[in-house]
Amino acid sequence: MKEESREEGEVVVRMSDKEWEFVKDLNVRKKVKESFDALTPRQQDYTVRHLRDSLGVEFIAGLLFTLIIMVWSLFMDAPLKELANPSYTPADERAPWYFIGLQELLAYFDPWLAGVVIPTVLFVGLLAIPFIDPKKESGIGRYTLVERPVAVPAFCFGFALWYGLIIVGQFFRGPGRMFYWPWEDRTLLKGLHAVELVNFPVIGGIIFFILYYGIGVVVPQFIFRKFCETLGVARYYIFIILFLTMMLVPVKIFLRCVFDVKYILSLQIGNTMLNF
Amino acid sequence: MDEKKEKGEKRGNSFKKTQVYKAIFGDLLYGEFKLSSPINSLIRAVAKAMQLNPYNMSAGGRKIITYTFCLGGLSVFFFALLACTGTFLMLYYNPDVNKAYSNVEDFRYIVPFGVLIRNMHRWTAHLMVLFVSLHMLRVFLTGAYKPPRELNWIVGVFLLVLTMLASFTGYLLPWDQLAYWGVTIGCSMGENIPVIGAKGPFAVLKSGSDINAVLVGGASVGQPTLLRFYLLHAIAIPLSIVALMGYHFWRIRRAGGVSGPL
Ligand code: HEM
Numbered sequence: 001m002k003e004e005s006r007e008e009g010e011v012v013v014r015m016s017d018k019e020w021e022f023v024k025d026l027n028v029r030k031k032v033k034e035s036f037d038a039l040t041p042r043q044q045d046y047t048v049r050h051l052r053d054s055l056g057v058e059f060i061a062g063l064l065f066t067l068i069i070m071v072w073s074l075f076m077d078a079p080l081k082e083l084a085n086p087s088y089t090p091a092d093e094r095a096p097w098y099f100i101g102l103q104e105l106l107a108y109f110d111p112w113l114a115g116v117v118i119p120t121v122l123f124v125g126l127l128a129i130p131f132i133d134p135k136k137e138s139g140i141g142r143y144t145l146v147e148r149p150v151a152v153p154a155f156c157f158g159f160a161l162w163y164g165l166i167i168v169g170q171f172f173r174g175p176g177r178m179f180y181w182p183w184e185d186r187t188l189l190k191g192l193h194a195v196e197l198v199n200f201p202v203i204g205g206i207i208f209f210i211l212y213y214g215i216g217v218v219v220p221q222f223i224f225r226k227f228c229e230t231l232g233v234a235r236y237y238i239f240i241i242l243f244l245t246m247m248l249v250p251v252k253i254f255l256r257c258v259f260d261v262k263y264i265l266s267l268q269i270g271n272t273m274l275n276f
Numbered sequence: 277m278d279e280k281k282e283k284g285e286k287r288g289n290s291f292k293k294t295q296v297y298k299a300i301f302g303d304l305l306y307g308e309f310k311l312s313s314p315i316n317s318l319i320r321a322v323a324k325a326m327q328l329n330p331y332n333m334s335a336g337g338r339k340i341i342t343y344t345f346c347l348g349g350l351s352v353f354f355f356a357l358l359a360c361t362g363t364f365l366m367l368y369y370n371p372d373v374n375k376a377y378s379n380v381e382d383f384r385y386i387v388p389f390g391v392l393i394r395n396m397h398r399w400t401a402h403l404m405v406l407f408v409s410l411h412m413l414r415v416f417l418t419g420a421y422k423p424p425r426e427l428n429w430i431v432g433v434f435l436l437v438l439t440m441l442a443s444f445t446g447y448l449l450p451w452d453q454l455a456y457w458g459v460t461i462g463c464s465m466g467e468n469i470p471v472i473g474a475k476g477p478f479a480v481l482k483s484g485s486d487i488n489a490v491l492v493g494g495a496s497v498g499q500p501t502l503l504r505f506y507l508l509h510a511i512a513i514p515l516s517i518v519a520l521m522g523y524h525f526w527r528i529r530r531a532g533g534v535s536g537p538l
Pocket of ligand 1: 344346347348349350351352354376410411412415418420421425428429430432433434437439452517521526528534535536
């Protein structure tokens with residue numbers, strides 16, 4: 001290992017002769033130099049580790065994982081049921097696990113909401129994240145809750161919701177997609193909900209949504225003044241509306257489970273029913 | 277420094293200075309360096325072409341393991357494993373409703389190592405979906421989507437969706453009850469798209485000619501769906517993923533490497 005003394009503006013790069021052989025051209029190449037210059041002096045002040053080193057580690061890690069997956073595959077067979085039969089619907093018809101969260105939503109929402117609107121909002125919301133987040137500088141490159149007290153919990157909540165629904169859909173649903181605790185006997189068929197589900201009256205539903213979004217949008221502006229200021233008006237509205245829409249999922253699940261609410265708002269437009 | 281450079285130049289033999297050599301290896305590899313072994317340089321070439329590894333890695337490079345948990349890297353690895361096992365499966369599989377199921381049964385009982393490869397393909401696919409989503413969580417928690425990495429986040433979201441679609445289209449291929457009804461549920465979402473789906477609100481199109489019929493090739497899941505899903509699963513989606521991944525890695529390099537810790 002050789003070390004160069006630091007002159008003005010010079011980068012200290014420690015490497016062996018052999019390593020120099022590998023990288024000497026690279027550091028004179030303009031493009032690379034630029035990207036290297038873009039690093040902070042502290043970042044630059046490290047040893048250049050060559051590809052060779054990292055590739056070796058990666059190769060071994062790859063072998064290890066291949067081995068793990070192979071052993072797993074030796075002992076556990078991928079499922080293969082009977083030949084597809086379009087005229088016989090199995091009792092427990094289920095989507096693949098990564099979509100089972102959405103299927104789980106079908107219990108609470110009409111299909112066009114659960115399968116189309118909610119995933120679309122989710123997708124758009126994910127795409128919008130880098131542009132909504134007002135703190136362009138804070139918390140990059142490390143795990144921190146203190147510097148990002150809103151962003152981190154909000155995202156984690158959504159992430160947990162997604163996987164929570166998957167877990168319920170995968171492990172707590174039995175025949176007919178009815179809810180079964182793990183210790184309940186799944187060969188016993190459960191009847192449909194004994195309780196009559198109720199709808200909010202139309203006007204009540206409209207008021208509910210006006211109040212929900214109204215309060216949800218206005219109140220935080222008074223409580224979290226500083227937060228709203230950093231966001232700015234446009235970002236605030238986009239954020240809060242996406243956030244409130246996300247929260248409608250647990251709200252609706254809560255209303256269904258506790259108050260047997262079928263639809264918060266059921267609107268008839270022409271001959272189409274719009275149920276929320 | 278100068279002294280070293282000269283030493284290196286003297287060592288480089290003249291063949292390496294020819295245009296042919298440079299044309300072939302110049303851009304892929306590191307300009308001039310010693311070929312320690314053909315395999316080494318092959319790996320390096322692939323890595324370079326995919327922009328997988330940074331030129332400059334911090335001495336704290338090892339810390340990267342507890343920073344990214346290598347979740348993105350593992351996603352790449354799972355993808356590669358899926359491509360290998362998948363190619364093998366393609367040798368014996370026909371996207372034909374009369375053959376598909378028995379082909380898959382053959383993996384179990386006839387094809388040498390068929391069951392192993394099929395299992396690996398299946399379990400790795402699960403792992404990939406899981407790890408890509410965990411990778412997204414990691415990227416969020418470390419604020420790595422902030423400037424200058426916004427575009428990479430967006431590319432990532434598309435990769436996430438493509439990963440799920442790849443998995444979903446593959447789910448149909450064994451053509452068993454699980455596949456058929458799982459995909460039927462998934463595709464019924466298409467029917468419920470407002471206006472253009474037959475069962476959605478304000479539907480204007482009839483079942484069999486709505487958007488879902490365009491996607492699955494008929495009123496319900498059948499032979500056309502199997503063929504479509506096969507092509508998507510084996511060609512279109514993997515190619516898109518490879519393209520986007522290459523871009524993903526290139527953007528990381530453009531941003532000066534992974535966001536931290538340095
Ligand atoms: C097929 C799927 C994907 C693959 C193979 C992949 C691969 C990678 C790899 C290898 C890295 C380098 C750092 C690391 O290992 O964590 C990375 C970084 C990154 N990925 Fe992904 N990724 C995928 C999906 C995603 C998704 C879903 C997102 C976000 C929505 C995303 C956003 C990013 C960002 C912003 C970076 C830069 C992180 C940083 O600089 O710290 N990627 N990706």
